[in-house]
Amino acid sequence: MSNHPSSIPELSDSSIRYFQAYNESLGLWPVRCKSFYVSTRFGQTHVIASGPEDAPPLVLLHGALFSSTMWYPNIADWSSKYRTYAVDIIGDKNKSIPEDLSGTRTGYANWLLDVFDNLGIEKSHIIGLSLGGLHTMNFIMRVPERVKSAAILSPAETFLPFRDDFYKYALSLTEPNGVEKFLSWMMGDRNVLNPNFVKQFQAGVMWQDGSRNPSPKADGFPYVFTDEELQSVKVPILLLLGEHEVIYDPHSALHRASSLVPGIKAEIINAGHILSMEQPAYVNKRVMRFFST
Template sequence: MYENCLSHWPVKVESSYVSTSFGQTHVITCGPEEAEPLLLLHGAMYSSTMWYPNIESFSQKYRTYAIDIIDDKNKSMLQKPLESREEYAYWLSEVMDGLGLGVAYMAGLSYGGQLIVNFAMHDPARILKCVVMSPAESFVSFRAEFYAHAFGLVSDPNGVENFNKWVFADRYQLPPYFVDQFQAGVLREDSLSAGKDRKRVWPYVWADEELKSITTDMLLLFGEHEVMYNPLEAMGRAVRLLPHVKAEIVKNAGHILSMEQADLVNEKILQFLSE
């Protein structure tokens, strides 16, 4: 399912693995070899194939590395569970080392966005600039409705369909091949990821002092129709606490704004990174 999704990408890609302390991390690379690096971190259970509406624009200017987040539903192979936010930052640092990158631009959505906020606290010197879209929690807690839909993904035969309707409403239609991959990811289990005794690390809402410590230049984007939390409340807290943030609400978009308003989001990201 993953490879089928990747076959629909509009650009030539290279697939490789980076060894880390926690397992083998799968990376999709494209764009000019001599260009500045841009790391992409996907949303939970979506995998790096979710960047199909964005990758052509990004890879025209940047050497783009779409990283399959380890311990999620993708082609990375977990060998040792990560048990703290510090370990997630260390994992990403190891991926950069394996790619031969000292510093990079970064962009992430949802779970990937939260991991970038986390990395900005633990290893800020390695981020040139970052774009965080619809971060999972981070600034405010999820609504109870999120957990109902999340649990429904695995407990309800129609869970994937219901989740997509909740997230997208009638604004965007996912391609069938991507829905098939999402469904396959929901159903896929492995012994390490399914461990019931593991410590819960994410999602997480940072304290004021933690957020104030971030010095990285950040573009923070929320969808107008975000359903997982109140986007205005999240943006207000971010603007109040982050010293170097530019925050915007994207009209006619929800949580997955990189898909719903791809052209607009691509333009905003590229403009911010080049400023």
């Protein structure tokens, strides 16, 4: 574990702008935190830790292009009871540094296992939103003995394929007004993102780096789990979906999850895709209540 990566690639202007915007977003973090890197076989992984060092661990996995800074509306509540580790998902736009990323589902599970091992986490609760929710389910499938329970929020695919609209807006992100159109589509008139965070999101979109957001693989992500995979889950799961979800039909996703995943607790709340930022007070309490049962 180190405060700085062992090797820092030469930075481009766009990456410098991104890191500056990331640091500005981290300024929204309402509690004390420690930012550092852990080594994995797939590269250096950036982590933001908060809360009492002797408290039970809670790992947070963010949505695509949002980075760990997205948890600023939630972290005060969660770190009051847990030692939280907000992990920058390797291969996405954030401060982690991919070095030998396989991009497969097995590879991503091994990456997160390395993170757990190097943080000294034997077993943890996990919260994952969107891409982070997909990573959480993938990890649960492969290393269930390391997970106490999990809250999966608006998971990317996982239960249902993306609607075509998702690809239309996602592929248009770098076009003029692409970010504004994407966020408007995803959040409607409920947009509650801080301007600093929007600036970071924009900088991440414009940062072109082939080692981040690698090309999809047949055995990678995005992915819809099979009936058999979902029926094999052995970890307690809370699934929260937004009534105003646009990437798939939330009612159909809830039905499939509830029908297949043993013991899952699932509900739809009055929010859109980024429900932890839209309804932080409710989500914070609901997740904490689930973890305490």
